[in-house]
Amino acid sequence: xxxxxxxxxxxxxxxxxxxxxxxxxxxxxxxxxxxxxxxxxxxxxxxxxxxxxxxxxxxxxxxxxxxxxxxxxxxxxxxxxxxxxxxxxxxxxxxxxxxxxxxxxxxxxxxxxxxxxxxxxxxxxxxxxxxxxxxxxxxxxxxxxxxxxxxxxxxxxxxxxxxxxxxxxxxxxxxxxxxxxxxxxxxxxxxxxxxxxxxxxxxxxxxxxxxxxxxxxxxxxxxxxxxxxxxxxxxxxxxxxxxxx
Amino acid sequence: xxxxxxxxxxxxxxxxxxxxxxxxxxxxxxxxxxxxxxxxxxxxxxxxxxxxxxxxxxxxxxxxxxxxxxxxxxxxxxxxxxxxxxxxxxxxxxxxxxxxxxxxxxxxxxxxxxxxxxxxxxxxxxxxxxxxxxxxxxxxxxxxxxxxxxxxxxxxxxxxxxxxxxxxxxxxxxxxxxxxxxxxxxxxxxxxxxxxxxxxxxxxxxxxxxxxxxxxxxxxxxxxxxxxxxxxxxxxxxxxxxxxx
Numbered sequence: 001x002x003x004x005x006x007x008x009x010x011x012x013x014x015x016x017x018x019x020x021x022x023x024x025x026x027x028x029x030x031x032x033x034x035x036x037x038x039x040x041x042x043x044x045x046x047x048x049x050x051x052x053x054x055x056x057x058x059x060x061x062x063x064x065x066x067x068x069x070x071x072x073x074x075x076x077x078x079x080x081x082x083x084x085x086x087x088x089x090x091x092x093x094x095x096x097x098x099x100x101x102x103x104x105x106x107x108x109x110x111x112x113x114x115x116x117x118x119x120x121x122x123x124x125x126x127x128x129x130x131x132x133x134x135x136x137x138x139x140x141x142x143x144x145x146x147x148x149x150x151x152x153x154x155x156x157x158x159x160x161x162x163x164x165x166x167x168x169x170x171x172x173x174x175x176x177x178x179x180x181x182x183x184x185x186x187x188x189x190x191x192x193x194x195x196x197x198x199x200x201x202x203x204x205x206x207x208x209x210x211x212x213x214x215x216x217x218x219x220x221x222x223x224x225x226x227x228x229x230x231x232x233x234x235x236x237x238x239x240x241x242x243x244x245x
Numbered sequence: 246x247x248x249x250x251x252x253x254x255x256x257x258x259x260x261x262x263x264x265x266x267x268x269x270x271x272x273x274x275x276x277x278x279x280x281x282x283x284x285x286x287x288x289x290x291x292x293x294x295x296x297x298x299x300x301x302x303x304x305x306x307x308x309x310x311x312x313x314x315x316x317x318x319x320x321x322x323x324x325x326x327x328x329x330x331x332x333x334x335x336x337x338x339x340x341x342x343x344x345x346x347x348x349x350x351x352x353x354x355x356x357x358x359x360x361x362x363x364x365x366x367x368x369x370x371x372x373x374x375x376x377x378x379x380x381x382x383x384x385x386x387x388x389x390x391x392x393x394x395x396x397x398x399x400x401x402x403x404x405x406x407x408x409x410x411x412x413x414x415x416x417x418x419x420x421x422x423x424x425x426x427x428x429x430x431x432x433x434x435x436x437x438x439x440x441x442x443x444x445x446x447x448x449x450x451x452x453x454x455x456x457x458x459x460x461x462x463x464x465x466x467x468x469x470x471x472x473x474x475x476x477x478x479x480x481x482x483x484x485x486x487x488x489x490x
Contacts, residue, residue: 077365078365081365088368089367120326120336121334126255128369
C-alpha cells in the first residue's frame with residue numbers, strides 16, 4: 001500500500017529534504033515519526049530535494065507500507081504530527097496507487113521567494129525572508145521575468161556541484177508582486193536546476209540595482225556561463241509552494 | 246536629552262521586558278546595544294512589563310542620554326539594529342521632552358492574542374500562536390467579551406504574585422475575530438493586571454467549550470476569586486500590539 005503525504009516545514013534547522021551524513025534532514029525526521037506510528041522503518045520518496053535552510057509550504061512525498069496496516073487516511077496527519085517536532089507538519093494523507101511517483105509524476109512545481117524590502121528588520125520574520133533594505137524596483141524586475149518564461153537552457157542559472165546533464169527547463173510563469181514591505185516572487189516550471197530559483201532571484205535583484213541590464217538577459221542565457229548571471233540569493237527566503245500532478 | 250523608542254520583539258527566548266537575575270531580558274539586550282552605539286550604559290524605562298515568552302509588535306520605551314550626543318533621530322534605529330539580535334528590532338526613534346514617561350503617560354494599551362484554531366499545526370507559527378485544535382465558537386466568545394467592557398474590579402483575573410493593590414481597570418474594547426484558521430482577540434484597557442489578558446483569553450475559551458456560562462461572568466467578576474475564572478492561556482499567543490499616548 002502506498003501513502004501520499006503533503007507536508008510543510010520550516011527548513012531553518014535542516015540540511016534539506018534528503019538524508020545526509022552528519023546532518024539532520026526532513027526526510028529522516030519524517031521517517032522517524034512514521035516508524036513511531038507504523039512500527040517499522042520505511043523509506044520516503046520526495047518530490048524534490050530542497051537545500052539547507054529552504055522551506056516548504058506543500059511538499060509531496062510517498063511511502064510504501066505493509067499491506068496489513070489499517071489506519072484511516074484522515075487519522076494519519078494527527079498521528080504523525082504527534083511525533084514530529086514543531087517545525088515539520090503533515091497537512092494531508094491519502095492512500096494512492098502503487099505506481100504514483102512524487103517526482104516523476106509532477107506536471108510542474110511552484111517556488112515562492114519572500115524578500116523583506118525595508119530598512120528595518122522584522123523580528124517575527126527571522127529565517128523566513130531575505131532581508132534586503134535597499135528599495136527594489138518591482139516593475140523592472142517584472143519586466144526582466146519575461147525573458148525567462150518558456151523553454152530555455154538554464155545552464156547559466158545552475159550552481160556547480162550538480163551532475164545533471166540536460167539543463168533545459170520550461171518556465172510556466174514568473175511574477176514579482178509587492179505586499180506592503182514584502183516583495184514576493186513566484187516561479188513555476190517543469191523542473192529546476194541546482195540553486196536555479198535562488199540565482200534567478202539574485203539576477204532580478206541585480207536588474208533592480210542596475211548591475212544587469214534587462215536587454216542583456218537573452219545573451220546571459222545564451223552564454224551558459226554561471227558567472228554572467230546574478231548572485232545566489234540566500235535560502236531563508238525560499239519556499240516550495242505548490243506541486244501539481 | 247530623552248529618546249523615545251518603539252521596538253518589536255519575539256519574546257520566545259526572553260524572560261520578558263524587565264531585567265532579571267539569571268535570565269536574559271529584552272531591556273538588558275537593548276541596553277547593551279545602546280551602550281555599543283552611545284558608548285555609555287543607560288537605563289531604559291519601558292511602557293509595561295511583559296511576561297516570559299510574550300511578544301511585542303510596538304513596545305514603547307525611553308532613555309535619558311548625555312546632552313552632547315548628536316545623532317539624528319532617523320539614524321538611531323539602524324545604528325541600534327546593527328547590534329541587536331534578530332529577535333529584537335528598533336522600529337522608530339525620536340527626541341522627546343524630559344518629562345515623558347512611557348508607562349505613566351499612556352492613555353491605553355492594546356494587546357492581541359493569536360490562536361491557531363486548526364487540527365493541524367503550522368511550522369511557520371511555532372512560538373507565535375497558541376495552537377488550539379478544537380473548533381472555537383467565535384460568536385459566543387464575542388458575546389462574552391461584552392461582560393468585561395467598562396470599569397470593573399478584575400481581581401479574579403490576576404495571577405498571584407502581584408503586589409498591586411488597586412485591581413480596578415477600564416476595558417475600552419474587547420473583540421474576537423476569525424481570519425481563516427486564526428482566531429484573533431484584541432483587548433484595550435487603561436492598564437492590565439498580572440496575567441490579566443491571558444486569563445481573559447482562557448475564560449473566553451472556557452466559554453466556547455461550555456465550561457463557563459456567559460450569564461455567570463458578572464458574578465465571577467463580582468466574587469474576585471481567581472479560581473472561578475478560566476485558565477491562563479500560554480504566553481506565546483500574546484502580543485503587546487499598541488500603546489496610545
